Amino acid sequence: MHRYFGRKTLIYLLTFIVAVTLNWLIPRFMPGDPVLRMLTRTSVSNPEAIAPMREYYERVFGLDVPLWQQYVNYWVQLLKGNMGVSVWLFPTPVTEVITRAVPYTLALLIPAILLSWIAGNKVGALAARRKWLDNTVLPVGYVLTATPYMWLGILLAWSLGIVGGIFPVAGGYSFELRPEWSLAFVGNLFSHWFLPFLSLFLVAFGGWAIGMRNLIIYELEADYANYLETLGAPRSLIRRYAFRNALLPQLTGLALQLGVLVAGALVTEIVFAYPGLGYLILSAIQNQDFFLLQGTFLFVVIGVLLANFVIDVIYVIVDPRVRVGMQGAS
Incomplete structure (x- = not known):
């Protein structure tokens, strides 16, 4: 090990x-x-x-x-x-500029990644054994996963923001408010956060749902499932085994898709002028701020590498076959 x-x-x-x-x-x-x-x-x-x-x-x-x-x-x-001094916001250090933007990006990414992965796997597993749900999830999932983050963000901003007037379409919070721990400010933060989160969640949700649906169907047709069914094992037990086995490729897929999800979050922040790392990258490019651009990219790279390492550790914990193979190799 x-x-x-x-x-x-x-x-x-x-x-x-x-x-x-x-x-x-x-x-x-x-x-x-x-x-x-x-x-x-x-x-x-x-x-x-x-x-x-x-x-x-x-x-x-x-x-x-x-x-x-x-x-x-x-x-x-x-x-x-x-990481140097920002050209755009001279003489503010780059680390200080990035520190202000990081909480906004993490507040988008972490809930969107976790909730879309959990909900997508659950709905995909249900769709694999319910025909009416499968007929709905499959086409909707294909449409969502093929939709660019930027286009979906613009569509949500137009429909729910400009036309519907339900949510604001730009910024992290209203300019007339001052950051403070109050119910009014937190509610305002949430209203500005919801549309960027929803665009990230929907695109990722479609991909996870389709992936889990296909994996469950494959697992239910595997030899071990047919053998258990021949022995008279309850159908619920077979489905539980199939779901556990299908989760492992989805966990690997999470590691592979992490960079895509981060890139989607950065693009979504630009669409909604959300004050996270994505909007910071755009501002750094527009102002030719080498040091801010380097620092932001570096933070994103380190974050993706650490997240992939954590997923590798989790994979070893949840898959006993990997642990047995590692012990045998040692």
Whole structure:
């Protein structure tokens, strides 16, 4: 078992190094000059003042050294927990900007992923043995899972927000309110949160429901199910075994789809101007903020890697065959 987790840790570590390297490279391929853009925003009218200001900002941002040295400095500062200073919100540190946005993204992602996975598996299992439900779940599930996150978000914002006037369509909370632990503010937060959550939930729900429905049908036609039925085992017992066996591929699918779900959440935040990491990435691109873009991407990569590692651990716990194989290998 120690050898298995050691191998897994090494794979995740190598993936992290490659991801950090790409994360450092990609913003530097972006067109434009972030320092020049910042000087333009400050409306410097004296041409003689541009040169010393440019020299100062390049020194602050670490852009006055060769690329290889920027890369080494990036790793050194990263290991210290320093992701640099935001160009867009200068002189606010990148970590502080990201810390403000992370709770909004996690509040969308965690409920959407968990609830869609649980509800999708339950409904898919029911659809596999109820014809009327199967005739409903299958076409609806195919439509939902094929729907782009952005398009569904726009549709929900138009129907329930603009036309229906039930939910707000932009922001994390109303501008006239101040963040505080009160019933009015929490209710306002919920109303702004619901539409982005619903768009993420519906797309993911369709995929999990179809997957579980197909897996249950396969399991019920397997040899062990036919054998148990021949022995006179109750149908409920056979279905329970089929559901447990079908959950394992769905758990693996959760690990594989995690990156897609995170990307969907980031796009959904842009549609609803929701103040999470997705909206932060858009603002960083628009303002050519290298450091904020790097920091946001890095946080997303680390989050996905940690979530996949947790799913790997859970898979070992819930599947006894993996544990037996690991013990035999050791």
